[in-house]
Amino acid sequence: MKKTTLSQIAIAQLTLGASLVIAPMTSAQAQTVDIMMRAPQVMPEPNAVITAERTRASNLFKALTSVSIPIDDPRLKSMETYIKAGNIAAAEHVATDDPLFYNFRVANLAAKMSTRDESARAPLSDFVATFVGVVRDSDSTPATQLLTGNFYYRGDNAVITANGGTALPEAPMDLFSLKGTHYSQIASRNYSLKAVLKRVDGQQIVVNNAAVAHPDPAGLITSVAFVGAHAVAGTNRRMVEYSYREFMCTPIANWADGTSPDDRVGQDVDRMPGGSPNKFLTTCKNCHANMDGQRGAFGFLDYNDNQGIATFSTTVVQKMLRNADQYPQGFRMTNTSWINYANVGKNADQFGWRSPASGTGIGQFATMLSKSQGFSRCMVRRVFTDVCKRAPVATEESMVRSVADQFEASNYHMRNLFEMVVLRPECGIN
Numbered sequence: 293m294k295k296t297t298l299s300q301i302a303i304a305q306l307t308l309g310a311s312l313v314i315a316p317m318t319s320a321q322a323q324t325v326d327i328m329m330r331a332p333q334v335m336p337e338p339n340a341v342i343t344a345e346r347t348r349a350s351n352l353f354k355a356l357t358s359v360s361i362p363i364d365d366p367r368l369k370s371m372e373t374y375i376k377a378g379n380i381a382a383a384e385h386v387a388t389d390d391p392l393f394y395n396f397r398v399a400n401l402a403a404k405m406s407t408r409d410e411s412a413r414a415p416l417s418d419f420v421a422t423f424v425g426v427v428r429d430s431d432s433t434p435a436t437q438l439l440t441g442n443f444y445y446r447g448d449n450a451v452i453t454a455n456g457g458t459a460l461p462e463a464p465m466d467l468f469s470l471k472g473t474h475y476s477q478i479a480s481r482n483y484s485l486k487a488v489l490k491r492v493d494g495q496q497i498v499v500n501n502a503a504v505a506h507p508d509p510a511g512l513i514t515s516v517a518f519v520g521a522h523a524v525a526g527t528n529r530r531m532v533e534y535s536y537r538e539f540m541c542t543p544i545a546n547w548a549d550g551t552s553p554d555d556r557v558g559q560d561v562d563r564m565p566g567g568s569p570n571k572f573l574t575t576c577k578n579c580h581a582n583m584d585g586q587r588g589a590f591g592f593l594d595y596n597d598n599q600g601i602a603t604f605s606t607t608v609v610q611k612m613l614r615n616a617d618q619y620p621q622g623f624r625m626t627n628t629s630w631i632n633y634a635n636v637g638k639n640a641d642q643f644g645w646r647s648p649a650s651g652t653g654i655g656q657f658a659t660m661l662s663k664s665q666g667f668s669r670c671m672v673r674r675v676f677t678d679v680c681k682r683a684p685v686a687t688e689e690s691m692v693r694s695v696a697d698q699f700e701a702s703n704y705h706m707r708n709l710f711e712m713v714v715l716r717p718e719c720g721i722n
């Protein structure tokens with residue numbers, strides 16, 4: 293038999309076109325995949341009998357991906373076969389393996405967590421891409437790394453160019469600035485997130501137009517999208533407020549506590565609002581004692597709105613020290629230390645802390661959140677709310693907590709969480 297040389301294979305590839313890209317490849321990443329989202333091409337079968345299992349497959353697929361596909365779609369037939377064989381997990385896997393799951397269900401859930409107005413129509417960003425990537429890579433990536441990971445996801449230009457696309461812009465200002473177009477082009481080109489995203493270890497920020505290692509990485513909390521949403525102007529209190537809102541599912545009013553020590557409340561907060569110390573003690577302190585206690589984590593962080601980039605200092609940034617004359621005896625930040633006072637009473641129960649209540653910097657703050665029961669319960673609530681189309685009600689708290697325990701026992705496997713939640717009787721999908 294005649295031996296085929298490498299160059300003959302290369303020539304064969306050239307003549308067969310870009311769709312047939314096989315070894316030998318220069319990049320280990322490049323592989324033949326469909327990088328585009330496509331409408332299903334289904335031959336209707338008007339006389340086919342729709343079994344109860346096919347209907348169930350259709351309901352599960354819709355709940356998991358948020359997209360309806362024709363009842364004769366081969367994916368539903370395959371799910372039907374698994375359901376008939378009693379293998380519901382395999383049936384669900386068809387849905388959570390589908391590009392629609394990532395581009396719609398997961399991306400929309402992440403989008404709502406990524407901006408201040410919490411709209412599912414928020415643009416594709418490093419936040420959304422990283423969330424979607426972690427769900428796709430659940431087998432190797434526990435969801436705690438959404439908060440602790442020193443990595444981000446981006447479009448894989450090797451995969452894109454090997455499959456007929458043109459490379460996405462990838463200069464530092466394209467990747468790490470909210471003014472860049474790396475992520476928006478992934479969306480506008482209608483790429484499959486499942487196919488094109490790749491994980492890159494080592495978060496980065498832009499300094500003088502060059503990318504440098506992020507000094508204090510903390511998963512999504514240090515994504516440019518999240519920093520741009522919550523560290524723009526202001527006093528970085530929103531970084532704390534929204535970290536709790538998005539990752540602990542707890543709006544500030546629900547973790548405010550007037551009994552917490554106020555020794556960390558900033559100098560800019562009036563202790564005599566309207567001439568009344570009582571007002572400080574009965575209203576302002578409720579939120580500010582807990583929030584300002586943890587604000588130090590973000591002491592070195594700022595956001596440059598002109599350039600759309602996160603910035604990092606080696607000293608406390610000016611906005612943390614502003615209006616100091618309002619109450620000079622108040623707390624003046626000198627470093628990034630923080631104290632978690634939200635660890636007694638109702639807050640101890642709802643957050644279920646399992647790590648030290650004080651630390652330094654964003655990474656340790658995010659680690660504390662990630663290890664808490666509040667975080668795993670929040671992921672359950674978010675998935676339940678989207679998949680089951682309603683938030684869990686108060687009487688379902690024990691369900692939330694027990695699903696969260698199972699989620700933790702699965703090593704925080706996000707994809708598995710979607711599959712678990714949709715089967716809960718409370719979810720009403722059958």
Ligand code: HEC
Nearest residue numbers: 526527529530533544545560561562565575576578579580
């Ligand atoms: C319900 C919770 C809550 C209560 C009650 C509350 N605050 Fe705040 N406060 C916040 C949050 C959240 C922020 C950050 C807002 C932002 O940056 O968008 C903030 C920001 C501030 C700031 C900084 C504003 C800036 O950006 O320059 C001051 C000063 C302040 N609050 C004072 C007070 C005073 C005085 C009271 C009582 C009269 C009070 N707060 C009551 C939650 C609260």
